Structure formats: structure tokens, C-alpha cells
Amino acid sequence: MNVPALSVMIVLFLLVTGLGFFSARWRSGDMDLLHEWGLAGGRFGTVVTWFLLGGDLYTAYTFIAVPALVFSAGAIGFFAVPYTIIVYPLVFLVMPRLWSVCRTHGYVTPADFVRGRYDSSTLALAVATSGILATMPYIALQLVGIQVVLGAVGIGGAGFMGDLPLIIAFVILAAYTYSSGLRAPAMIALVKDALIFIVVIAAVIMIPAKLGGYGHIFAAVPREKLILSPSQYGSYATLALGSALALFLYPHSITGVLSSDSRKVIKRNAAFLPIYSFLLGLIALLGFMALAAGIKPDAVYGAQYAVPALFNMMFPPWFAGVAFSAIAIGALVPAAIMSIATANLFTRNIYREYLRPDATPRQEARMAKAASLVVKFGALAFILLLQNARQEAINFQLLGGVWILQTFPVIVFGLYTRWFHRWALLTGWAVGMVSGTMMAASQHFTAIFPLHVGGSLIPGYTAFYAFIANVIVTIALSVAFNALGVSNGTDQTTAADYV
Amino acid sequence: MSVKEDSSRSPRRGWRRAMPLLLIIPYIGTLWVSTYASITPELWGIPFFYWYQFLWIGIGAAITIVVYLAEDRTRAPRSNGGER
Numbered sequence: 001m002n003v004p005a006l007s008v009m010i011v012l013f014l015l016v017t018g019l020g021f022f023s024a025r026w027r028s029g030d031m032d033l034l035h036e037w038g039l040a041g042g043r044f045g046t047v048v049t050w051f052l053l054g055g056d057l058y059t060a061y062t063f064i065a066v067p068a069l070v071f072s073a074g075a076i077g078f079f080a081v082p083y084t085i086i087v088y089p090l091v092f093l094v095m096p097r098l099w100s101v102c103r104t105h106g107y108v109t110p111a112d113f114v115r116g117r118y119d120s121s122t123l124a125l126a127v128a129t130s131g132i133l134a135t136m137p138y139i140a141l142q143l144v145g146i147q148v149v150l151g152a153v154g155i156g157g158a159g160f161m162g163d164l165p166l167i168i169a170f171v172i173l174a175a176y177t178y179s180s181g182l183r184a185p186a187m188i189a190l191v192k193d194a195l196i197f198i199v200v201i202a203a204v205i206m207i208p209a210k211l212g213g214y215g216h217i218f219a220a221v222p223r224e225k226l227i228l229s230p231s232q233y234g235s236y237a238t239l240a241l242g243s244a245l246a247l248f249l250y251p252h253s254i255t256g257v258l259s260s261d262s263r264k265v266i267k268r269n270a271a272f273l274p275i276y277s278f279l280l281g282l283i284a285l286l287g288f289m290a291l292a293a294g295i296k297p298d299a300v301y302g303a304q305y306a307v308p309a310l311f312n313m314m315f316p317p318w319f320a321g322v323a324f325s326a327i328a329i330g331a332l333v334p335a336a337i338m339s340i341a342t343a344n345l346f347t348r349n350i351y352r353e354y355l356r357p358d359a360t361p362r363q364e365a366r367m368a369k370a371a372s373l374v375v376k377f378g379a380l381a382f383i384l385l386l387q388n389a390r391q392e393a394i395n396f397q398l399l400g401g402v403w404i405l406q407t408f409p410v411i412v413f414g415l416y417t418r419w420f421h422r423w424a425l426l427t428g429w430a431v432g433m434v435s436g437t438m439m440a441a442s443q444h445f446t447a448i449f450p451l452h453v454g455g456s457l458i459p460g461y462t463a464f465y466a467f468i469a470n471v472i473v474t475i476a477l478s479v480a481f482n483a484l485g486v487s488n489g490t491d492q493t494t495a496a497d498y499v
Numbered sequence: 500m501s502v503k504e505d506s507s508r509s510p511r512r513g514w515r516r517a518m519p520l521l522l523i524i525p526y527i528g529t530l531w532v533s534t535y536a537s538i539t540p541e542l543w544g545i546p547f548f549y550w551y552q553f554l555w556i557g558i559g560a561a562i563t564i565v566v567y568l569a570e571d572r573t574r575a576p577r578s579n580g581g582e583r
Contacts (some may be wrong), residue, residue: 049523062540075536075548078548078549081552081553081556082529082530083550083553084556085525085529085552085555085559086525086526086529086530086559088559088560088563089522089523089525089526089559089562089563092519092522092563092566092567093519093522157518165581167540213544214543214544215545216544218544218545218546218549219544226546226548227536227537227546227548228536228539228548230533230536233532233536235532236536237523237530237531237532239528240529240530241526267567267570268567270563270567271563272560274556274557274559274560274563275555275560277559278553280555280558281552281556282550285549287507349570354510385567415564421555
């Protein structure tokens, strides 16, 4: 067991936990109200929103999963960079419209908007279900991240001890989300980002210096990993595009957007969040640094151990402890935001809609807190059931993308036009969900599906292929239903609500 | 708290209203993979594939800032009642 690293981790963890509980009182509101617990009252400005959205984006995905993919599969793992480049223009254009319409009508979740826009609680249920389902594997990825760093300081081992890091990760996450809602993660995000900046700057300066510079690192990477083969171009582009289209449909990203206090805050963030993308690119290269340092895939954690192993090799033990804390807290914060957002979604759009229409605000808040626990158990189930995907944790996030991307036509098209018919959108969604799940299952829940078109093979991101099927069905049926004059419901919103 | 957009369009502001189209550029720059999937030209030993994409992080952010500023000026004359 790495005692110095573990001690540093425990100290930083206690500090952050204290901050989390303290933050429940920050700009305080009534924690028994869902709006307060789950959206912090909608009072966040540019800076806090930047940290909150950054916290959503830069997670165990960034620190563990992406470098692990670069380490094991090479250049294809770098798709995360174009992904985080092209997501922001989309946020800039689309999210202010969502913010405005939600603010005008008091919508708290994406499904609230869908219900108001299309006059269909069935369509809202579809969106809510996708959101909850898709977030579970994303939380699973965070739990795997925490588990890996706990493994790196020597907690764990064979048999029951092997599951201990996962159990610890789960309990910590559950305990502190439950008590203070969205305020805890927003406050902790500040500390987390400070830690991450320190660690990344140290890593991208110290490690290349020890390995003889970036030129040496790239020279040590085998050519087939260094550059994409032409057959990978399609996968690379669709992974980037599919991930970018999906990101801001996740309930937790929308929570981050809705808790900001103006449209301008969102637009400014679209301009300044790319600072994180730069860090993400550097972190991705840690995968190559691990290769250059001669690190081999770990027997228990596979390629995901590459970065922790690199830190253990390159940093003094106490600083490795700081780095592991950064990763663990960087997984904890988004996991908490994710579970809060899905809990909001469940409470507003399933519990109140179908189970207890007459629930009081207090009952709602209590239900949301309970639901946030259930979602975390769902995440745990993904880890335990998909042992295959667990070896490459990025598959969890990509699997979430398959499901959440199917809500794109309903939400994003819906922000611009009511031409699409609600039943066409529902059918398109169902086609996307079923075909996407089947494609993913056929590849053992890895992300790339080898599509055969005519005589040629076009591998690409499953989510993207399912999305194309979804859009085609949605358009074709909208033409048909509109021509037949099938009722398209009454729109609660007006054009002025979106700008 | 509804926020309403200025519906009067003066011709001088017309080009500013087309600014959001600039946001397509990063998509072309990054999704057309065959144009940049090569090792050369290297920069300080870093293959083209990698430094090219790092460059686009900056270009993408710059474009977003330009579009933001253009929009901000379009709305400036009535900023009191408009967005915060």
C-alpha cells in the first residue's frame, strides 16, 4: 500500500467533503424544494457555470478512459479532441434557446420542455427514460475511475478485497450527494479544477522532461498507433460528431445550462470552455507517455491503469496522492451532478406525471433524493453486468451516447420547429433506441459498428448510425402524419419564448 | 423573465446576423479526417495529426468569440431591456 499517497488522498478528501457539507448553506435556499436542491435556484453566473459545465465534461472520461484508449488503440482515442472542439458551436447556438423557453415556462428538465412543446406526456416519458438510462453507464465510468485510483494506492486485491475500491467509491458518492444537492458539486468543482490544473501542468511538463521531450515520446509510439489507417477515418469522425451531438442532451449538462442565470452566461461559456479541451488533448497524450515509459496493461484494470501507473512511476508518492485525489474528486463531482439531474428527471416526469400527480414540493424533493440513490445502483449494475465493456471504460460513456442521442430530434429539432410530428418523433426515437441497442449488443457493447452498405464496409459509431435511422423515420412519418392531418397537440410555447 | 429579440432588421446589421454561419467552420476543419491524418509536417517532433487538432481548439474558440461579440454589438442599442 502506498501510504504517503493514500494519506494525501484522505486529507484532500476530508477537506472536500467538509466543503461539500458547508456548501449546503451557501447562497442558501430551502433544500426541501426540488428547484433548490436540484437547480440551486438558477442563480449561477459565468464563472460558477464554467466550473459546473467543466465538471460535467472533464471527468474520469478525460483522465482515465481517453488516455487508456490512446494507450491501447492509439490515434483513434484522440477523437475526444475534435469532439470537444465541435460541441461548443452547437452549445452556443442551441442551448440559449432551451434556456429561454425553460425560464419562461418554468421547465426544470428537458422532458418538461418536450411535454409543453408537443402536448404529449408519452414523448416526455421517452425523453426522460433515455436520459435516465443513458446516464447510468456514464456514472458507471466515474465509479470505475475512482476504483482505478484506489487500486493505484494499493487498496484492493483478490476476492472481496477486489471489490472494496468500488464499494468505497459508491458509498462516498451516495452520502454526499444526498445531503446538499447541486450546491455541493458546484463548490467542490472549484477545488477539483484547481487540483486538476496543478496536476495536468505538472504532468505535461515533468513527464516529457523525464522521457526526453515530446519528440521522443511520439518516436516511441509504434506507427500503427501513431496514425489512423484510412479505414478508421469514418469511425474517428462519427465518434467525434456523435459524442458532440449527444453531450448537451444529457440531463446533467442540461442541469448545468438551466442553473445559469442568463443566456449570455451560456454563450460566454461556449467561448471559454475550450480551455478545458486543450487540457483534454494534453491528458490524452498521457496514453502515449505511458507507452513511451514502457508501461504494460494491468492484469486487473487493463489499459485504464496506464495513467495511474505513469503517475506512480513519475511522481513522488505524495504528489501521486494529489494527482489521484484530483482524478477521484474529478469523477465524484460529475457523478453527483449526473445523479441529481436524473433524479430531477425521474421525479418531475415519471413520479409526478404517472405515480403521484398531487405530490407536494416536499414529497418531490424527498423522492428525488431517493431516486438519486437508485440511479447509482443502476450504474453499479452496469459495471457488474458488462464485464467486457469494463476493460475499456470509455465504452460505458459511448453506450450512454447511443441512447441519449436518440432524443436529439425531439429536443433540438423541437427548439426550432413544430413541423415534426410528435408521433413521428416518438417512433423515430423507438427505432433509434432499439436499433442502437441491438447494434451495440452485437458488438459486445463496444462502440464501433461495422455497417455493410452494398458491397462495402463502413465502420462507424453505433450512436450515429442509430441516429440516422431515427431521423429518417422521423422525417418520413412526419410527412405522412401531417398529410393525414393526425393531431399534433397544442403547443404551450410561442416563437418569442425561444429568443 | 422572458427575453425578446429585436425584430427590426436594419441592413447594416444584416451581415452580423449571418455571423453564426461561421460556426460551421470548425466542423469542416475537424471532421474531414483524410485532410489531416498524416505524420508530416511535424512540429517539434509532434506529428501533424496532433498539432493540427490542437490548433483547431484555438481557432474554434476564436470563431465563437467573434460570433459572440458581433451578436453583442447587434443588440447593444437596446441592451437595457434585453439580455443581461
